[in-house]
Amino acid sequence: MSGITRRRALTVLAAGVAAPAVGGPAPARWHGRAFGAEAQITLHGMGQAALARVPELLDQIEAAFSLYRESELVRLNREGRLAASPRFAALLGPSEQVWQATGGRFDPTVQPVWRALALGERVDRQGIGWEKLRIDRQLVRLAPGQALTFNGIAQGWAADVVTAHLRANGARRVLVDMGEPLATGGPFRIGLLDPELGLHGWRSLSDGALATSSPAAMSLGTEAHILDPRAERRPLWSSVTVEAETGWQADGFSTGFIHMTEAEIAAVLHGVGGLRRVVLVTLAGEVKTLAS
Numbered sequence: 369m370s371g372i373t374r375r376r377a378l379t380v381l382a383a384g385v386a387a388p389a390v391g392g393p394a395p396a397r398w399h400g401r402a403f404g405a406e407a408q409i410t411l412h413g414m415g416q417a418a419l420a421r422v423p424e425l426l427d428q429i430e431a432a433f434s435l436y437r438e439s440e441l442v443r444l445n446r447e448g449r450l451a452a453s454p455r456f457a458a459l460l461g462p463s464e465q466v467w468q469a470t471g472g473r474f475d476p477t478v479q480p481v482w483r484a485l486a487l488g489e490r491v492d493r494q495g496i497g498w499e500k501l502r503i504d505r506q507l508v509r510l511a512p513g514q515a516l517t518f519n520g521i522a523q524g525w526a527a528d529v530v531t532a533h534l535r536a537n538g539a540r541r542v543l544v545d546m547g548e549p550l551a552t553g554g555p556f557r558i559g560l561l562d563p564e565l566g567l568h569g570w571r572s573l574s575d576g577a578l579a580t581s582s583p584a585a586m587s588l589g590t591e592a593h594i595l596d597p598r599a600e601r602r603p604l605w606s607s608v609t610v611e612a613e614t615g616w617q618a619d620g621f622s623t624g625f626i627h628m629t630e631a632e633i634a635a636v637l638h639g640v641g642g643l644r645r646v647v648l649v650t651l652a653g654e655v656k657t658l659a660s
Contacts, residue, residue, distance in 0.1 A: 402426045403523055404436065407546040409530070411539055412553070418537035425530055432456040433522045435479075444508060445479070445515040452506045459518060459525055459616070460503060466521065466620035467498045469640050471632075474624030475597035477501065479517035482595060496597050520594075524548045524579055524619025531615075548579035550615045562607040562649045569647065569655065571611065576644065579618035581626055582607035596627040603627060606649040613642040621646075634658050 396416040398409040400423055407426070411419060432440045432455045444450035452460075466474045475498050484491045495513030502509040510516070518525075527550040534542050534552070541553030549558055554574030559567050563584040571578060583594045583603035594603060608625045612618040621643065625633050630648065637643050637660050648656040 398422055400426070402526060402546045403430065403434065403519075405547065407544075409534075409545070410543045411534065412541040413539070416539075418534050418539065421533065422530055425533055426526065428455060429522070429526045429529060433459070433518045435517060435519070441516060441518065444510065448514075449507065449509045452508050454506070457506045457508075459522065460508070462525065462616045462620065463518065463521055464498065466617070466624060469636050470621070470624030470628065472498070472597055473627045474520060474620055476516045476518055476520070477514050478595050478597045479515040480513065481597075482517065483515070485595075493599060520581075520623035521616050521620040524550070524577060524615030524617070527577065527615035543573075544615075546615075548577055548615050548619050549573060550577040550618075551575060560609055560647060564606050565649055565653050565655070568649065573611070576611055576613055577615040577618040578609060578611050579615070579622040580607055580609040581622040583626060594623060594626045598627075601627045604629060604651075606651050606653070608633075608649075609647040610643065611645040611647075613644070617642050630656065630658070 396411045396419055398419045400407055409419060409422065430437065430439065432453060435441060440450055440453060440456045450456070463476055475496065477496050477498055477500070480495055481491050481493060492513060495511055495515065500511035500514060523546050527544045527546050527548055531542065531544050531550050531552055534544075539552060542551070543556045544550045549556070551573045552575060555572040556574070558571045558573050558578055560569040560571060561580065562568055563582050581594060584606065596602070603626050605626055608622045610618045610622040610625065612621065621636070625646065633646055633648070637646055637658055644660055646658045648658070650656070
């Protein structure tokens, strides 16, 4: 897992978005920032007025999960316990689902290790393990030595929240891109990028999400920035792109799959509802596609 900027150098490229019909209204577009990086929305038809509330929604999400402002997450990591807001609590279940399905290769408790490597400090793994976390309804308690990061899943989940807001306000064809494109309606043409291989394919995305993770997007000294919480494996793939029904699934599983073998990934793909396709780029530049 990593900092929130882990995919910005290779973000799945939303390109070739279909133009409106001749004589039809131009799509509404919103450009802003989310989690410290560029974000954009393309919306066709009804629901355009709902774009005005997007900055407020994103601010609320960052107030829950950002590591770079006085958020709920920062208070939890500092104090060891948190009476979580409904928005914060809503991401705990999805995070646990990805942790379980990946056998712990996705684990938000990796934050102390990530921080120590980033600062050049001694690494202490005593707090690693989502199973050590205590959640009683909305009361969250950390074990000694623990700190959390949701940077491997929060962007995708934010895209889900924004998309749900737009759909509730009449949007029927929209592309939300916060590093992980999430489409309602469509189709939208999405380019797939690998930091070494470059553009290596295209997907036609309708009613679903894509997310790409790559260890080469950032380094922590001699370590890849997407860490194996078990400290057993170095990254097995140059990049992993996951297509799923939801942004949080695409985001979280693309993170965990970086340290999983092809057979392990295939087993998750066939066993978890909502996962559709995984595109793997090997360290040698070979592209492999697995479908559910």
